Each structure stands twice: as C-alpha cells, then as structure tokens.
Amino acid sequence: MTTLPPTIVDNSEPAGENATLHEPISADGTPELGKVYEVPARQGRAVRVAKGQTIRIVNTHGTQVCDMWAFNANSMNEFMSMEHLRAWVDRINPLPGDAMVTNHRRAILTFKSDTSVGVHDTLIAPCDIYRYRTLGVEGYHDSCADNLRLAVKAIGLRTREVPGSLNLWMNIPFNPQGQIEWKPTVSQAGDYVEFVAEMDCIVVMSSCPQDIVAINSNKPMPVHFSVH
16 A cells, blocks of 8 residues: 655645735836835735845834845745854844845845844744734734735745744844843834845845734834835
C-alpha cells in the first residue's frame, strides 16, 4: 500500500478581509513615480520598486507604526529577513547605510536615510488573528499579517508565509535582563525613511491596526509613501 505524503498547506490565506484587497495602487503594483500614495489606517499596500529606485515612507502623523516587507519580484520565496539582517549588521536595529538582506543573505534594499530618531524594531512578529485572540478580541480584527496577504493578492501575487517585518517607528525598549515594553512611537509627524532597491522587488507596508497595546497611541493612523 502506498502512503501518500501529507497535504502541504501554506500560510497565504488571510483570516478575514478589508479594503486592502480591493484598492491596490495599480493592477500590478507599479507606481506612478513621484506620486504620494496613502496606506490607510489598518490597511496595507504593495508596490513594485525597480532596482535603483528609492521608496520613501512617511510617518505622516508621527504616532504610527508601519510594518514593512520586501520580496524579490522574481521569486516571492526570497524576502527581507529580520533574522538574517541582525546577523548581517550585528545590531538589533538597522541604520542608514546598512544593507537590508534576504533569507538568501543578499541585499534587497539599502537603508538610505532616516529623519526620525531611529527607533525601529526587528524583534516583534507582525500582529495576526492569534495575537488579537490572546488580547481578548472576539471575532475578526485587522492585522498586519492579513494586510500583507491581502496586499500582495490585490496585485496578483501570493506569499506562502508571513516573514518577520521591519517595524518602522515601533518602540520596544528592553532592559539588560531582556524584558521588553510596548511603548508609543517617539517619532515626529512627517518623519520619513528611504530605501534604495538593490534588485527589482515588491515592498509591502501595513499601517499597523494594533489598538489595544499602546504602540500606535491606541489610535491607528495612515502613513504615506512614494517611489522615485
């Protein structure tokens, strides 16, 4: 008797849906260069950034965390990896000038500039339906994990997994014993970061919908971005 292998189930399907799925910046995510796009509060957007182009992400209100991912446009199995990044730069948080490396240990972006005080996070996983259930939420809650899934689906792509995100402006201080705290951002309205694409890539951003712990000052807001 032949034993069939177990069904392989990936992590691509969202637990629910919001407007992210129906409002991409364009059919395939190609931007109009120089145009400012909004990532509405609690939603996500995906954008194609060609090698050599720069993406600017703006913390419009100063209080918002933006979860960010980058995928090789020719292979969604290669993506910016926080585990690999920390080993590459020998720090918890990246700084301008750092190569943002993938799970294949290749640069996908270069961190070009940062007008904020530089408090970002590479440790915390994107929020998901399971996180909100542990926080006491009943029913569906928007999440960064679903915003990623929906944003890439909106432009005709799929990610088989939800990689760890670069959590722009997320303020997670920790003490020498390793205990962390969940604090509001310390950025200012209009602060921005810029990244230069080192390969053709898909950049995905989620205006984090977390409204239970204080990282977004309990009031999710939009962020904005442009490609140049």
